[in-house]
Amino acid sequence: MSDLYLPGLENVVASETGISYLDVEKEEIVIRGYDLIELAQQAVYLDVAGLLLDGELPDEAGRAALEASIADAYGLPQNVRAILHLLPANTPAMDVLRTGISVLSSYDEELDDRSPEANRRKAIRLLARVPQIVAYGHRALTKQPLIEPDSSLSYSANFLYMITGKVPSALEAGIFDQSLIVYSEHEMPNSTFTARVIASTQSDLYGALVGAVASLKGTLHGGANEAVMEMLLEAGSEDGMEALIKERLARRERIMGFGHRVYMRKPDPRALLMKDALALLAAHFGQPDLYHMCVRGEEVMRREKELHPNLDYYAAPVYHLLGIPTALFTPVFLAARTLGISAHVMEQHAHNRLFRPRVRYTGPRGLHPLITDQLLPEREEDEEE
Ligand SMILES: CC(=O)SCCNC(=O)CCNC(=O)[C@H](O)C(C)(C)COP(=O)(O)OP(=O)(O)OC[C@H]1O[C@@H](n2cnc3c(N)ncnc32)[C@H](O)[C@@H]1OP(=O)(O)O
Ligand SMILES: O=C([O-])CC(=O)C(=O)O
Structure with missing residues (x-):
């Protein structure tokens, strides 16, 4: 058995697929x-x-x-x-x-x-x-x-x-x-x-x-789009967004809508597409402030953490402007x-193969004796009954 252990299965190839592939080098999502x-x-x-x-x-x-x-x-x-x-x-x-x-x-x-x-x-x-x-x-x-x-x-x-x-x-x-x-x-x-x-x-x-x-x-997954909207509503303005993100970072909290297990230090191409969509919608509905707030948040995160927005960051305000209640953002994603x-x-x-991985065991080695002094009397009482 291989002793290779990568927490979170980071970069582990878990499957062969003809469906899709994230080509990080070329910044392409291939479907x-x-x-x-x-x-x-x-x-x-x-x-x-x-x-x-x-x-x-x-x-x-x-x-x-x-x-x-x-x-x-x-x-x-x-x-x-x-x-x-x-x-x-x-x-x-x-x-x-x-x-x-x-x-x-x-x-x-x-x-x-x-x-x-x-x-x-x-x-x-x-x-x-x-x-x-x-x-x-x-x-x-x-x-x-x-x-x-x-x-x-x-x-x-x-x-x-x-x-x-x-x-x-x-x-x-x-x-x-x-x-x-x-x-x-x-x-x-x-x-x-x-x-x-x-x-x-x-x-x-x-x-x-x-x-x-x-x-x-x-x-940490789809639920982030709702958390992004709650953050935008709480922030309320461009300056409010900058202040809120800095406060949360100071408390070592994660900022929802940023970072990604695969892209991490590169932009998520889907976020860029939704950013353009937000610009269009914000102009259409006369709400440029929402767009500018998001852009400020993006700038702050790049400056403070070198992190880029993921799809959820820009999909959230787009869904808000489309009139979708925040509680439905993740269900729509699903x-x-x-x-x-x-x-x-x-x-x-x-093309099935049952998934059944192994573990790196960190519990005690060497078996404890199962019959202890505490267990024996109870066993005897049971037998008397
Ligand atoms: C459509 C989607 O589902 S996209 C994902 C949506 N989820 C989010 O937006 C939630 C916020 N983002 C995150 O929590 C993470 O970026 C994840 C879970 C998406 C990916 O995380 P991982 O691959 O586990 O990255 P990891 O936790 O190792 O982070 C690496 C570093 O970046 C930091 N980091 C990563 N994301 C963030 C974030 N959103 N805010 C602040 N810091 C972050 C980590 O604290 C860590 O810093 P450290 O090295 O100083 O400890
Ligand atoms: O790929 C991931 O880990 C999360 C994500 O962006 C998605 O499911 O769209």
């Missing part, structure tokens, strides 16, 4: 041979869905077929809706989502069919229904009327509409679609690894996704990532 940023600029989320699930970018007919199969899968079983309504109002939105997906699995007749075809069909159903759980769950807990999907809208416009209740403008829908693309897939983050570990026991796609929801909730995770689970099932 099945395409650049993720170019996809976000030139394609739509459903194109990326075709690319991730089927291995190729769809043509017009392929995209229309995907759109039709997602529209066919809209609609949550009545009991899933009922259970969302039963949850206490203070349930975190990621826990609502975790429960919703878990309940949904009971209504999928192909749950335990791991063939590529059945997994693809389940992935399509999840692409239709996870956004519904995100939107319905929040509306149910905040006692707002539920909004049914409108399949005359594009996938992303409909998702935003179900959350906000407003049909988005072309600019809003386009930027939201870009955000879903950049959130859709990112090689082997903790949540995808979690899903692959679960799938490697031959467990099902829903179970793997539920595990990924729990992983993504944490603030809805977008449902795509990448589904592709990984399909790949894991197709």
Whole structure:
């Protein structure tokens, strides 16, 4: 057995994959041979869905077929809706989502069919229904009327509409679609690894996704986008942002939205794309202060820590301006990532090897005798009874 131990599995290759790769040297996020940023600029989320699930970018007919199969899968079983309504109002939105997906699995007749075809069909159903759980769950807990999907809208416009209740403008829908693309897939983050570990026991796609929801909730991962928004709201101004970051650094706290296990000392290309989107939206809504606050935060972190923003830093204010409640930022991330995770689970099932690593044991060596003076009398009493 190798004695190599890297805490956090840093730089360990855990899997072979044809899905995606972070080429840090070239500063590219490669998705099945395409650049993720170019996809976000030139394609739509459903194109990326075709690319991730089927291995190729769809043509017009392929995209229309995907759109039709997602529209066919809209609609949550009545009991899933009922259970969302039963949850206490203070349930975190990621826990609502975790429960919703878990309940949904009971209504999928192909749950335990791991063939590529059945997994693809389940992935399509999840692409239709996870956004519904995100939107319905929040509306149910905040006692707002539920909004049914409108399949005359594009996938992303409909998702935003179900959350906000407003049909988005072309600019809003386009930027939201870009955000879903950049959130859709990112090689082997903790949540995808979690899903692959679960799938490697031959467990099902829903179970793997539920595990990924729990992983993504944490603030070192997807939960950071909500923490960023809370920080921006608390800071309130450019100077407030500088002061708040410095205070937190002085207390040796981590600043959410900065740093990354893989990029770390290099910019996250997705953050740069969302920064441009924020500039556009902030100008459109007459809120340049929010953009300037974020830029100041970025400057302070570069100066003080030489750290760059990750995607969550700029996605948070973009989602705020799109009218998404802060509590839904991480669930929206998960809805977008449902795509990448589904592709990984399909790949894991197709080329499976059970994940089962070893440990470096730091407990006592040499065995303690099990029968002690304290245990013996109790044993005798037991025998008398
Ligand atoms: C879409 C996503 O999920 S992206 C990730 C979202 N998460 C966040 O934004 C949370 C904030 N960021 C972090 O906590 C980290 O950067 C992580 C968890 C993302 C990556 O961390 P790791 O790879 O474990 O880096 P590690 O903890 O070794 O940090 C290296 C150094 O940078 C510092 N550092 C890293 N990130 C930050 C941060 N956000 N704020 C302050 N200091 C930081 C660490 O304190 C450490 O400094 P030290 O060497 O003086 O102790
Ligand atoms: O890659 C990671 O570790 C985290 C991340 O940026 C993502 O999941 O999008």
